[in-house]
Amino acid sequence: MTDRYHHGDLRRALIDAAVEAVAEAGPSALSLRAVAKRAGVSHAAPAHHFGDKAGLLTAVAAEGFERFADALEAAWGDTGDFYAVGAAYVRFAIDRRPYFAVMFRPELVHTDDPDLERAAARAAAALHRGSGESDPDAGFNAAALGAWSLAHGFAELLIAGNFPPAVRADPEAAFKAVAQATGLGRA
Amino acid sequence: MTDRYHHGDLRRALIDAAVEAVAEAGPSALSLRAVAKRAGVSHAAPAHHFGDKAGLLTAVAAEGFERFADALEAAWGDTGDFYAVGAAYVRFAIDRRPYFAVMFRPELVHTDDPDLERAAARAAAALHRGSGESDPDAGFNAAALGAWSLAHGFAELLIAGNFPPAVRADPEAAFKAVAQATGLGRA
């Protein structure tokens, strides 16, 4: 099965290999040839399935958004409040770091990919659930964008290593404290 | 002067060339050889001054943090409130995009570089000015981290193209609306 000429599910194997590689050295250090070697195929096999290096990362990002949407939806189900969803946002960035490292990087992926767009839209819907309509005057929902910005910025700064040790020790608890300090979550 | 064998200020010229290149295609697409060509020197000249590709980007990031600190300090001077500083944060991310694209990317730079550390510390000090001491129990200042996360997340999501057109039309005004919606800035 595994040593067939036709791999069976090479696409899946390549995505997994890419996720591992990103987890080890980040997306900018990703090498298609290294991914191919990890999956045990020739150096040009990835290009056949994904067209492009960006194509492979696009597939990773799309899968990431799907898992992200799952995590956010589950967080709504648990307690239903904003803190839980924000904490899930932060937890995803930590636990699924290789996915997160690719998901909000337009220069690394094909932003017009239908699968990616669909998955990203699902995640956005899961995130904004229950945050009401956007203000027709302003053209956007200020509270929802604020919550998103807060969670995203916290996750991004945390991952980049800009937060003190006390935050890194328990990021979810720290996020809740930070969110409360801003006055958010009372809506 | 410019066609001398000893360039005069090649280091400066290389940084400028790198900033231009990053502005055009992002930091991941940066090529040392292209930077060298842009500055009119041989392909190995950058390595002599910066040791490394990461070394060049480190110099760019350090310069970025200096300008960033300037901008934040100026914003405090203007009106002295949080909204102005947050808006300056967002404006910097837009106007000085090539710098911002490198400043919070630990995988692209030498995070232990003394110049970079000094500049980043200055920017952090400028950002947290007037936000009081950190809570000794928690080990961090929740309100300050919240403000930082909000501004940073907003800037990051805006740049990545995740916000609706109404926000992109006037990002600073949108940020103020978003910050107000969270209840922040009343401290």
Added chain:
DNA sequence: CACCGGTCTTGACAGTGTCAAGTTGTGTGC
């Protein structure tokens, strides 16, 4: 004027993404 140290160049190396062409297997229509 000799010399020395820093500045930059030249040349080489292994590794990269991408493309064109070829090879190998798999399923389909007959």
Added chain:
DNA sequence: GCACACAACTTGACACTGTCAAGACCGGTG
């Protein structure tokens, strides 16, 4: 059951990349 068409993958090549060692060049100090 068999030829054929097509998809999956390989092979080989190309231009380009970052990095290193060695050399050429220049400015200033003795």
